[in-house]
Amino acid sequence: MDLLNAFIALSNYVLIPGIAYGSQLALGALGVTLVYGILRFSNFAHGDTMAMGTMATILVTWLFQSMGLSLGFLPTALLALPFGIAFAILLLLGTDKVVYKFYREQKAKPVILVIVSLGVTFIYNGITRFIIGADDQNFLDGQRFIMSARDFKQMTGLDEGLAFKTTQGITIVTAIIVVALLFWFLNKTRAGKSMRAYSDNEDLALLSGINPERVVMITWMIVAALATIAGTLYGLDKSFKPFTYFQLLLPIFAAAIVGGLGSPVGAIAGGFVIAFSEVTITYAWKKVLGYVMPEGMEPDGLVQLMSTDYKFAVSFVILLIVLLIKPTGLFKGKSV
Amino acid sequence: MSNDPYGDRGNKDWSVGNAKGQGSIMPKASGKTHPAPGGPFLIGDSMTAGYGAGPDILHDCTIAVDRGEIAVIVGPNGAGKSTGMKAVFGMLDMRKGHVRLDGEDITGLSPQDRVAKGMGFVPQTSNIFTSMTVEENLEMGAFIRRDDFRDTMAQVYDLFPILKEKRLQAAGELSGGQRQQVAVGRALMTQPKVLMLDEPTAGVSPIVMDELFDRIIEVARTGIPILMVEQNARQALEIADKGYVLVQGANAFTGTGKELLADPEVRKSFLGG
């Protein structure tokens, strides 16, 4: 029986990846939830906004790399991130001006905006592929691991390794900082409160002297920043591929919905619920049980509840159960 | 087809979009103001207006109020009282007529700019931020103020003690009458130069209504003109300096509050005998 090894194995394959993936989803879901709460529609273009922002970051990263700039053991992309964000802000503000503003002013129904955002998705989609291509892009440099599995084994003498990637570290730290900033902004600043007011009641916000266009502008800026950060972190940790970013939309939306659409806290919780339900339910306990069970009683089979073929299916079942208990999502009411 | 070309029917599904709180005020670019000296402090002068592309609701209707005055608008349901208020506030397109404030023609201004000019308005419906706490509602009322508004807030709490108790509760969870108090409180927070109230006492209990009227009188006495629509017409007219009876979008009777109260025809047709 070897609880320590069991715990390390679990951390290595479930906890750490789950937290990193959860943070990435949470950042994505925050963007979706803000647009939903303040601009009042489900923004299908979010995945591709992430792709666009990340693409800009990558291009600048390459530029820096060719200029010999770097951040030491941290990825150069972090240095390029502000430029990516700036690009995404311009992009979204431009899109808003050309596309969304019209419908907002016409008081079009949200569903129209949803379909419009689908159109925007298609366009972003084409542009991204046009500029950077459809292929995988790896733009990670710097040191790959804070601690690799092999080092860990050597260091501790345990059988199991614990890998902690630099990108995972960065992801988690960045997510915490960003989320804290966002909450401070929404709840404590005048601009943040005016966003919540606008989200609650547009007409009354107007009658209180709040300038709606300013609210919209700030929202898009925040969303652009969130999308670019989420996209870049994801791309660093995994890889950048336009198609995957479109696919990310599904888990992101699922996260936003279980969390309670429109609720930032919910988006974060939702991100983790999704990430962990994907990773844990189909986990094969053979290895862990092998350590925990007494000698000679180690399991033969995989001890897997469901094959990973069903990981999405299962994670959706989990969502359904969560919603069965909390029909309005985890955090409805404390919305933006 | 409906008057509202883009407003689809229903479909309030919450996962697609969030129809909650969606505005109805069509945005408009703010025009210029120009001086128009003389006349009352605030006047909506021979206004003709309607919704979207629909028919005229107001027909050459005039409403005015001067410093330190309380003007009350009464009339049957659907007469256009609320429409008149909205028109004065620039929330609909005026087809004819002018709005003048303090010697300035503000017909072309957008509602936000009117707020900045010192107009305060409590609409008849959806007049609070339901998801924000009572206190935040009041803060939003003071949004355009850059000075310290804690005093004003204390005054509002004095006026409506229940709000102080429910300070940290979401306003949407309040009872009908409590919401009404929040709404008026929010407008008071603006410290407006002119206050417009659309049925502020609808649904409030007699004791609160009395207090509300008391407070309105006090506010008026500080020199702030008050323009309000009321269905509790007898009480309202008693404190009114000026009364308007609107019928089908036009001025039917105008006079001091007392005159209107004394007019048997008005009493019978509009004040419930």
Added chain:
Amino acid sequence: MIVVDDLHKHFGGFHAVDGASLSIEKGSITGLIGPNGAGKTTLFNVIAGVLKPTSGRVTMDGEDITGLPPHELFHKGLLRTFQIAHEFSSMSCRENLMMVPGDQSGETLWNTWFGTKRIANEERALKAKADEVLEFLTIEHLAEQKAGQISGGQKKLLELGRTMMVDAKIVFLDEVGAGVNRTLLNTIGDAIIRLNQERNYTFVVIEHDMDFIGRLCDPVICMAEGHVLAEGTLDEIKANEQVIEAYLGTGLKNKDKVGA
């Protein structure tokens, strides 16, 4: 007819209805008054099945109806109006009324394909009835107008109109009068009395207008802080110290200074 027994409704830690017990006589017009936030609307919502009570029982003619969904209560003859108007905003005012009756054969999908004639007949009758109600409410000119585009008071009238489309046993009216022109309110009062006398409807009326309450209601129940504070005729209630202090007040302090 309706007996409410020690009813509680809590929102989180807040006790909106806190041990309310009352009974409503068949054939009466009962007034329900009380300060803002006393729990009147919440009580209505619990009785009408919109909210589930935390504890307590509601019976109707001896039958336990606690927690039944609203649509079942409707079919038992219990109707209600909403304090904040709940019109069907994209439907015309006439349609708002026509949809009310519950036993329309056209609401069965099958009949829409194979029972067209019957539907057409029923529809004609419904339309006539709806127009009659609209006329009564003085809004016949709005028959084709979308209900989302009528004035606040008109919406209130429509709310009332819906209860007139069917034969109800008991009708709960939540501040139908707020925002309704007083002259019209008198007419509505007459209608309520007529429905009560001619068709034997029972009414429960929440209203803050004492004249209106006085004209219609006996008995009157005053609620405060989630429970019943006093019960009796309006005059009795008006004389009750507690009620005066919590609810009625003593009139305008500044009144004499008006116009000064």
Added chain:
Amino acid sequence: QDTKIGILLGFTGPLESLANDMAAGAELAISEVNESGNFLDGGTVSSERGDTGCIDAGLAVASAERLITSDRVSGIVGGMCSGETTASLQNVAIPNGIVMISPSATSPALSTVEDNGLFFRTSPSDARQGQVMADILNDRGIKEVAVTYTNNDYGKGLADSFETAFKESGGTVTINTSHEDGKADYSAEIGALASAGGEVLIVAGYVDQGGAGIVNGALDAGAFDTFMFPDGMVSDTLEEKFAEIADGSFGQNPSAAGEGPDNYKKMGEEAGFEPTNAFSPEAYDAAALMLLAMQAAGSNDPAKYKEKVMEVANAPGEKILPGELGKALQIIKDGGDVDYVGASAVELIGPGESAGSYREIEMKDGKMVTVGYR
């Protein structure tokens, strides 16, 4: 006279990154033929692309329909993915009597599809690759492996045929599980694979799809150090990404020894695309075969040249390598016989599919080296 060839591949969708290099391969063959000027009495060849989305049967059928009935192509190089290929084959190509030569649809099911002699492929059926993989493992003395495959007919078919072959030869498969391409995260799969254990991890996927994600994840977590890469993984990208960090890993892809692939690589690089990307050589071969068959039949009528495809592909005759299409055309014109070898050692067997010669590769010192052919 101009002959039109349709190039029907998944230019969008989950395998979009392979499609362009494949199309470029086919177009390379076409331009080579055009330059030679020997084609069908001085006729020219042009090409028309059509998108299948790889997984969108509806789109594939519509595109095929457009190519055949409106662009009037005389043959189609494609489809790309097995599912979409059967759709356009059965619904459009067969009814219209058009020849399809697929460079990459490898599902075993296509061997037996009812095709009126119109369907060929320059890649082998996955049934064969499974056997080859088992042999390689046995020769290396590996007895216990974990398998993850991309969840489509290719991945599944390959994984299954491998499992059967490997078990027959006495090996153990600890887990045989799928991964979906283009998904956001593979931690769950890595966790399960690591738990099951095994000496090597077989990744029957696509290198620029989920396959890379799996390998990365497994390496990062320290779950596996050695991998086996079937054809969908073997490409320059693989070398670039994993040669260094997955030292000692090995794999195989349909390919032949020697000059053919080398020539093709050179030609492709000159033309400015990535010739070693998976199925790019096969695409070149597919187009070349089609044109040679036309030449042999003296006509671009599918009903006529479909009979000649096997003939030009197989012995007897002069061996033809990439870059020698002009020569081949001349030989055929002169009444000679050719045995097209091309960039992927084409040898068509039975139902008109490649017999499958495989190149075994290994990662050594940061390079992907060829260690043999089977």
Added chain:
Amino acid sequence: MTQTVKNTILFGIIALMIIYTGFEQSWNSALLIIAMGLISSIMALGVNLQWGFAGLFNVGIMGFVALGGLAAVLVSMPPTEGAWSTGGFAILGALALGAGTVVAAVMLMKRMAPGTARTLAVIAVLVIGFFVFRALLDPAVEAVEAINPAQSGYLGGLGLPVLISWPVGGLFAAGAAWLIGKTALGLRSDYLAIATLGIAEIIIAVLKNEDWMSRGVKNVIGLPRPVPYEIDLQNDPSFVERAAGFGFDPVDASTLWVKLLYIALFAVVLIVLLWMSQRALHSPWGRMLRAIRDNEVAAEAMGKDVTARHLQVFILGSAICGIAGAMMTTMDSQLTPGTYQPLRFTFLIWVMVIVGGSGNNFGAILGGFLIWFLWVQVEPMGLWLMSLITSGMAEGSALKAHLIESAAHMRLLTMGMVLLLVLRFSPRGLIPER
């Protein structure tokens, strides 16, 4: 311009576009667009019923369509020899047991008083049930999948005429919808969204991974057809003769004829469904739905059983999607689970409904045709655009090569542009609700 005239003009424009395709590209393409347009319209009709009329947000269209496809396989394919005897019945038994377990758990949940005892009992039933289920299922599945895996390896179907699968597909979808509806409807609609999204993913996962049922990702090909095979027609002298009489060569004639037959079949289905929806929607039933959509609380207070009504509409709409799914698989004559992608089968249908004009059946149909037309035709449009842009550039320039290479991606871009343009000029859809 009256509404009718405008609508007629809109349909006329679509017709012209298709006819233009016929002349400019080929009649086969044009007819194919019509056939797929009909199927798309039917799906859009189903979604419109749910969204346009009842305000139910279904993002699991893909799942219902796939179930229809499954029905086509299960109904029409011949049974696999020996599959039933080796494991088929055991599988059915296992499934019945699984269902029984769930029912038993639900019963316990309802019958027993809440408390630890109940929780334990329910968990025990579920766990034991699960293991018995797996113990029964796994060997049977293995046995079935072992039968000639490359060609069959599944139970096969019933060998009935494929047309029967259309209503059956509807039933399958309805069954799934009933299940979702039972648990999800009546709660907040976010829940419905996730539930439908989830169920669609689950259905696809099952289709992809349960090889014994429909070969999973290995696909079932060669489904029987309700119309003759082109090859047979080409070999049928009397057909060839008749074709020649009209001046057609046998290949073109046969392909066109087969498509026309499909179109006729689809059109019949569409017309019947359209008639039924129109009738229903202009009746008190439709009025009740609109009331519910406008304000559920009030509708409930007016005696309408909102949950039951939602369930009904949800089942109907889903069934329509199921029928369309079976029709589509019939025309493809193969089931390819990998094709079921949300973009194509859920979002694209949504685009059809919204662009067409939600709440209007004719709008849904118009949207179905228009969007399908674009989906298929934007590719050549994109290519054309690219060649236009690059025509002035030097041969062999890198930019030109890049542009040409990117042409395929212009498909989505063009689609997006057109979508935005259409919505810009008719923000409520082309044929809005009255």
